[in-house]
Amino acid sequence: MKTYLDCIPCFFRQALKTSRIVTNDEALQEYILKQVSKLIGQLDLLKPPPYTAYKVYQLISKLTECEDPYLDIKKASNNLALKFYPKMKQLIKESPTPMETAIRLAIAGNIIDFGAGIEANKEIIEKSIKSSLQYKISKSVISKLQSSISKAENILYIGDNAGEIVFDKLLIEQILPRKITYVVRGKPIINDVTLVDAIDSGISSLVEVVENGSSAPGTILETCSPEFMQCYNDADLIIAKGQGNYETLNEERNKIFFLLKVKCAIVAEDTASEVGSSLIIRSEQ
């Protein structure tokens, strides 16, 4: 997906929010935003938004000497999501369509997205679960995803955010014992999943976890490691979570199902949906 001009105010909003998490020094916050404005002067709209977000967050980390501004937030999100886990596990167990319920819950968890400006808390997550379980998703696309899962021999599951990863675990438990590899970012970026979240959520004790070698808030293939690219090319089914992975991979000709909550007007426009939608989007193949 290309970058829209509407993403520009959003890059500044994200930069300001993150600067304030890292430092109380207003002069430094101002300096960061002015440096971001230099980046925006060189913006390439043909590249997806995470390409610029990547540069913005790298700049903030460099200027504040803080590699992981969202560390505490990520830990809190994992702990919060883990409190939901037993109830969700029960929901799936009691569901007449457990795989579909697990898919819907995995989508619900995508609400935990600090890049999109959502301060996910207990109430917001509860609302997202309720909404995702009821949202009208085409039966055809659900059955295509389920049938792809049941035929796949090598599934690559690209995670998105901390906290959300606990919701991914529920879906992965339904998919097992099929071979699944779970992908995390190579370095910290916003509240995106890294290796430590795979450990904290318990996913690393269920399936193989691979770092993608990149700190982009999405999957920019040219920034990913050869190890990840091998997994990406070998997979016969890819499940990619969230807006960032959608924005960076939606034009790829691979067998990808995107599972996401729509959290901004631009992704809503691009997917012909509305903010708040729970989507399964099948890539062009």
Next chain:
Amino acid sequence: MKTYLDCIPCFFRQALKTSRIVTNDEALQEYILKQVSKLIGQLDLLKPPPYTAYKVYQLISKLTECEDPYLDIKKASNNLALKFYPKMKQLIKESPTPMETAIRLAIAGNIIDFGAGIEANKEIIEKSIKSSLQYKISKSVISKLQSSISKAENILYIGDNAGEIVFDKLLIEQILPRKITYVVRGKPIINDVTLVDAIDSGISSLVEVVENGSSAPGTILETCSPEFMQCYNDADLIIAKGQGNYETLNEERNKIFFLLKVKCAIVAEDTASEVGSSLIIRSEQ
């Protein structure tokens, strides 16, 4: 009022919105936003937000060769507000406190503010009227304003937006026959009032109208004409409408009452109020 870092995303939002009103050429819109990012690189946070907004809108007018992007919107706002006029006139007539009702309606009209990103329509205006009539405003400040009006010999009334000017007319009719001068901007900027709106609303046939010689969306004294400065210095009471006039004059030691609807989180913070508040603020004297 100083510029807050939160104003930066807002400058880009306004620039994008205005660019889209003037042109469908996406390359030009992109060029405008990149030029705005250069301006932001030079931003002076100690100056009030309309100082930068002034530069942003001047840039857009220059690059698009369109002096008045909001011309049609301003005409539509005046026509819409004029439809409300008879009913509001009646409200004041039937009110046990007609001056207070007129003051509250003048504040209500300040909702018509395209700079603040509000697309004022019939419903939004009706809601604003209802809210302003009921809003808890300190009785002390209302009576101070009324008493200042009753003693004043030379009132300067600094207008803000098209459409809103019809609401100002109702208050001016209550204040007459005292001497009032109504101030409009010197050149078009956003949906701010200019001479043509004073004519269209009927204000110019009631009181003297003065252009301030500036196209800032507020009152930046150093950009105003000597004629305006004479009126400003001679007035023994100033009524200034809206956020832009508040942001640019709130540190002036003149006898100013600011009448405004709070439409953004930053002005809410600065005035220790909430978005949606109907405020009368007395300047430090």
